[in-house]
Amino acid sequence: MGEQELPGVLILEIGGECGVLESHVAFLRKHFSLITMKEFLQNKEKWSEKTESIFVFERRPVIDRELLESLPNLKVIGNSGVGVNHLDLKLISSFGVKVTNTPHAVSDSTADIGMALMLASARRLVEGYHIAVSPDTKDFAVDWLGVEVTRATLGIIGMGSIGYKVAKRAKAFDMKILYHNRSQRKEKEEQAVGAVYCKKIEDLLQQSDFVMLVVNLTPETHKLIGKRELEFMKPTATLINICRGAVVDQDALVEALQNGVIRAAALDVTYPEPLPRDHPLLKLKNVTLTPHIGTATVKALRMMTEEAVDNILAVLQDLPVPSEVIPK
Amino acid sequence: MKEYIKNKKDLSHKIKAIYMWWHKPAVDSEFLQSLPNLKVITSSGVGVDHLDLKLISSFGVKVANTPHAVSNPTADMGMALLLASARRIVEGCEIAVSSDTKYFEADWLGEEVTGATLGIIGMGSIGYKVAQRAKAFDMKILYHNRNQRKQEEEQAVGAIYCKKMDDLLQQSDFVMLIVSLTPETHKLIGKRELELMKPTATLINICRGPVVDQDALVHALQNGVIKAAAVDVTYPEPLPRDHPLLKLKNIIITPHIGSATSKSRWVMMENMVENILSGVNGLPLPNEVHP
Numbered sequence: 001m002g003e004q005e006l007p008g009v010l011i012l013e014i015g016g017e018c019g020v021l022e023s024h025v026a027f028l029r030k031h032f033s034l035i036t037m038k039e040f041l042q043n044k045e046k047w048s049e050k051t052e053s054i055f056v057f058e059r060r061p062v063i064d065r066e067l068l069e070s071l072p073n074l075k076v077i078g079n080s081g082v083g084v085n086h087l088d089l090k091l092i093s094s095f096g097v098k099v100t101n102t103p104h105a106v107s108d109s110t111a112d113i114g115m116a117l118m119l120a121s122a123r124r125l126v127e128g129y130h131i132a133v134s135p136d137t138k139d140f141a142v143d144w145l146g147v148e149v150t151r152a153t154l155g156i157i158g159m160g161s162i163g164y165k166v167a168k169r170a171k172a173f174d175m176k177i178l179y180h181n182r183s184q185r186k187e188k189e190e191q192a193v194g195a196v197y198c199k200k201i202e203d204l205l206q207q208s209d210f211v212m213l214v215v216n217l218t219p220e221t222h223k224l225i226g227k228r229e230l231e232f233m234k235p236t237a238t239l240i241n242i243c244r245g246a247v248v249d250q251d252a253l254v255e256a257l258q259n260g261v262i263r264a265a266a267l268d269v270t271y272p273e274p275l276p277r278d279h280p281l282l283k284l285k286n287v288t289l290t291p292h293i294g295t296a297t298v299k300a301l302r303m304m305t306e307e308a309v310d311n312i313l314a315v316l317q318d319l320p321v322p323s324e325v326i327p328k
Numbered sequence: 329m330k331e332y333i334k335n336k337k338d339l340s341h342k343i344k345a346i347y348m349w350w351h352k353p354a355v356d357s358e359f360l361q362s363l364p365n366l367k368v369i370t371s372s373g374v375g376v377d378h379l380d381l382k383l384i385s386s387f388g389v390k391v392a393n394t395p396h397a398v399s400n401p402t403a404d405m406g407m408a409l410l411l412a413s414a415r416r417i418v419e420g421c422e423i424a425v426s427s428d429t430k431y432f433e434a435d436w437l438g439e440e441v442t443g444a445t446l447g448i449i450g451m452g453s454i455g456y457k458v459a460q461r462a463k464a465f466d467m468k469i470l471y472h473n474r475n476q477r478k479q480e481e482e483q484a485v486g487a488i489y490c491k492k493m494d495d496l497l498q499q500s501d502f503v504m505l506i507v508s509l510t511p512e513t514h515k516l517i518g519k520r521e522l523e524l525m526k527p528t529a530t531l532i533n534i535c536r537g538p539v540v541d542q543d544a545l546v547h548a549l550q551n552g553v554i555k556a557a558a559v560d561v562t563y564p565e566p567l568p569r570d571h572p573l574l575k576l577k578n579i580i581i582t583p584h585i586g587s588a589t590s591k592s593r594w595v596m597m598e599n600m601v602e603n604i605l606s607g608v609n610g611l612p613l614p615n616e617v618h619p
Contacts, residue, residue, distance in 0.1 A: 015435075017431055017433065017434070018431075018434050019434070021434065057434070058434045108440070108442035108443070108466075109440060109442065111442075112411065112414075112415065112440070112441045112442055112465065113415060115407075115411060115465075116408075116411035116412060116414075116415050116417055117417075119404060119407060119408035119411060120408060120411075120412055120417050122404075122408075123404065123405060123408050123585060123588070123589075124585070125408055125409075125412055125417070125418070125580075125582060126417065126418055126421050128582040128583050128585050129418050129580055129581060129582055131583050132566065132567075132574075132581040132582055132583045133574045133581060135569050137566050137569070137583075138566070139566065140565055140566055140583040140584055142349070142350045144583070144585070144588060145588050145589055145590050145593065146585065146588055146589050147589055147590070147591075148400070148401055148404070148589040148590075148591040148592065149404045150400035150401065150403070150404055151400070168464050169461075169464045169465060170464075171464060172460050172461045172462075172463060172464030173404065173407075173461055174400075273432060274424065274429050274430070274431065274432060277427050277429070282424075282425045288421060289421060289424035289425060290417060290420040290421060290424055291420055291423045291424045291429070291432040291436075292432055293415060293416070293420050293436070293438065296415070296436060296437050296438055297415070297437055297438050297439055297440040298437050298439070298440070299440040300440060301437065
């Protein structure tokens with residue numbers, strides 16, 4: 001079977017800043033004829049009819065009306081990752097193109113990062129590291145303390161697959177688990193992780209020692225956590241964000257952290273990413289920032305590519321699509 | 329101590345207990361001789377490697393520690409270090425705030441914790457709590473201990489006993505040290521043990537620095553014999569500022585903060601008071617340590 005017979009998939013590029021990983025290329029080439037944006041732009045006539053799918057990795061290539069109009073045979077956009085807030089779902093749907101994401105591949109590694117950030121923040125791990133290696137350190141202070149994670153109260157906002165996996169992990173630390181979600185989970189599911197439903201987000205905010213955000217970014221969740229919500233939180237509480245920066249009102253967060261409205265924050269995601277180098281969040285002592293590494297493991301990225309490929313192939317072969325994202 | 333030294337004559341007979349917080353006040357033969365009515369020394373934390381237990385016992389003085397106060401926060405710290413090392417949290421923070429950072433690279437990756445193999449060396453209270461936590465990450469758990477645990481205990485955390493420590497070292501992605509420091513466990517992990525570990529493995533130490541041969545560890549980290557280490561304890565603490573471990577990129581060091589939470593310090597204090605009261609009143613100590 002020559003490469004010409006494989007369906008065409010458009011990608012941004014291989015390697016580089018945000019291109020598809022070189023180590024994934026061989027796998028992709030088993031199923032697809034790979035077309036980079038550079039090749040496409042150089043020879044639109046040749047490639048536009050062959051392009052039946054787009055593999056979006058690290059939010060590229062950017063999908064706009066112009067691109068959609070130039071791909072008459074496009075059937076599916078397979079996104080690597082679960083968040084699709086960077087895609088205009090209505091626009092894409094209007095061209096009769098399906099969108100798929102990779103919820104299964106991301107859930108374990110993202111839940112792990114949530115736990116990693118909660119523990120690192122509570123125990124002041126990064127600060128501690130700097131003390132341990134600083135040339136100025138003469139002794140380790142005995143009264144230098146963090147906060148306890150075991151038996152503390154964790155409030156999970158967004159109890160989808162990732163939120164539920166966080167609950168499972170937190171339960172092993174004997175944490176009391178509260179959760180807020182669009183809909184309540186089944187009783188069996190709640191009992192398995194000892195999670196208590198808070199219909200009102202304020203109840204969760206008021207009782208939690210750690211608040212973890214694990215929601216999709218949609219118009220409804222944009223700035224879900226603002227000044228009011230931060231003020232509901234305990235002054236000893238920590239906010240952890242592992243979903244999307246825009247779920248938090250960043251200016252309100254800066255103010256809350258500067259004024260002790262909450263104790264600390266640990267953020268894997270911000271708006272934008274990276275933040276401008278003079279942003280106040282970079283200077284605050286009570287913030288732990290990581291560069292959106294929720295799925296940054298060899299295993300997770302590999303699984304994301306595989307899941308995206310499965311979804312793309314299902315659409316092209318007219319089979320049931322495991323993870324189609326339907327616009328509301 | 330200041331008051332005691334000023335007024336030894338009056339105070340020495342009154343002292344029935346020593347509340348030893350972070351190894352202070354230190355006790356030696358001379359000090360013990362000067363306290364005829366001393367009944368009990370309570371030491372904060374669980375480790376007693378800083379005490380000459382035989383010497384103290386020869387004066388008829390009992391020793392107590394605070395094992396329960398430390399076990400949860402220390403187990404939490406073990407998991408914190410495991411996750412921080414695997415997911416490169418310290419490095420990630422530096423990138424996130426560095427003035428040189430223009431974009432976040434796609435090809436910057438860590439190691440998956442879920443489903444990986446954790447080998448626990450020392451399955452006492454702390455080790456067992458680590459196993460409970462690791463199980464929730466779907467980790468495969470191997471353990472090595474002086475004695476095998478009961479079957480129900482093993483099953484509850486899905487832990488598999490490795491009678492030979494070598495078997496654990498060869499199969500683990502993460503090796504966590506949670507033993508007491510004794511003459512038997514001194515330099516338990518040396519060149520040979522590090523070479524048995526996978527080159528992709530991480531060593532985590534949350535017990536005592538001397539359990540590891542530090543020079544061998546430096547060599548192993550420099551030469552890719554193991555991938556990385558994360559240690560809350562070293563020998564000495566702090567390390568000299570020119571020590572090679574401080575310069576290596578593939579090690580996370582924290583300043584012995586395994587039990588550094590306000591809650592645990594409070595519980596320690598309560599335990600110590602309880603042991604002192606028991607000791608002074610001639611009752612059995614809840615947490616006596618025998619030589």
